[in-house]
Amino acid sequence: MTNNEQLNNSPGATLEAGRPQVMLRARGITKNFGHITVLRGVNLDVNLGERVILLGPNGAGKSTLLRILAMLSRPSGGNLEIAGIPVEETRASVRSLIGVISHLTYLYEDLTARENLHFYGKLYGLSGERLEHRVEELLIKVGLERRAGQRVRYFSRGMQQRLSLARAILHQPPLLLLDEPDTGLDRQAAEMLAQVVSEPDDQGQPRTVLMTTHNLERGLALSNRVVVLSAGKIVREAPAQRLAGDEVQSWYYEAIRR
Template sequence: MENIISIKGLSKAFGNLHVLKNIGFDVKKGDFITIFGPNGAGKTTLMKIMSTLVEPSGGSITIDGFNIKDDPLEIRKRIGSISHETYLYSELTAWENLRFFGRMYNMDKSRLNARVDELLEQVGLGYRSNDRVGTFSRGMKQRLSIARALIHKPPILFLDEPYTGLDQHAASTFEHVLRGLDAQDTTKIMISHNIDRSLKLCNRVLILDKGTIVFNKLRTDVGSVEDFKATYESFVHE
């Protein structure tokens, strides 16, 4: 399977603080990669660079054939982002939010309306489509943020700590919705602290510590959740 994301010698420094040092890995089409790491390891910076929000200090990232420095707009067309922030406007309804973001991706009106209805049903919020997002629970907002991220059918999905603030039930529902999207053959990269939940979803595991990738293996080579927790402890010294 061909690589959809290729990262080579990536580094990022804020002044004298070197947050990422010589990061390199490839992501194949359809992969679900989870990146674990302690606070301050550089996970969110890595995600922001891949999302074109922050410029790298060195190295290169190619996403779906486009270089991150030369073609940020092309890359943004190909990615969807889910974060602990929902990126949703509280004063607008669920339907209006999705429609607004669809228009930002230049989707035409008739196709967009059908896509919004379809996604709202998929994330189980069709019955609340005309309610303001400000009245939604945290779990509902996070499910709606999945719909927002997928409005333009991106081939790549970035998930940055998506479990933050979700209770057990909301987290399970979130996973259920996310699993249901596998048919779309979306490549996913997730940052998480939640080993118990995140390990079940991915097919490759990375550990980032002090700005360096210290572990990169297939999920099948990692063993059980308990085995991986022991491995994580041996690599990461918080």
């Protein structure tokens, strides 16, 4: 099955056969806001099944880069491919391959937890029993099955983040983009996030994850490659296994001082 055929057959956005080795490829990504240049030619490859953590000081351009990769923002220059597909060609359908979690939950406060998942599920083309089953399965997974009929406005921040996690993986995306997902997470939600990031996807394939965080320890524990972004450029990267304990701190600070 070709990538285009797989996209045609979305909703579930599966890449069963002929999965590309590079899930995400960014080349020369730049972003200007008026006279301010936020990204200066970012080149980044994230391989299939890889979990990459993107570190950097405030204002480095991490969130801007993730917004561009999630197609919430257009780059001023450069090219982007998701699963081998140039996003400019099929922007709309490529979005079904991506799940996004950010500090914003994207939830509707006046809909119940179940209604929120049904709404997003339908946006991604799930319907009928498949949707019902998937929603109930995820509500159990994030521990909200007893609160499923309650409006989201009555949920704590941690509960909302757990539901947001369910929303992001509802359509079984092969690529997860996480922008500081640990903001305001309670312990239970943090554990669930770690579980979702680490576990294989519903086809038994390892998830491809790109995540920004300020929490070095948690980020390292979840990733297998660390990339440092500073002043709009990637300044350093290394396998996570090589960076342990206190060494990480000095490695990181040395990278952003350059």
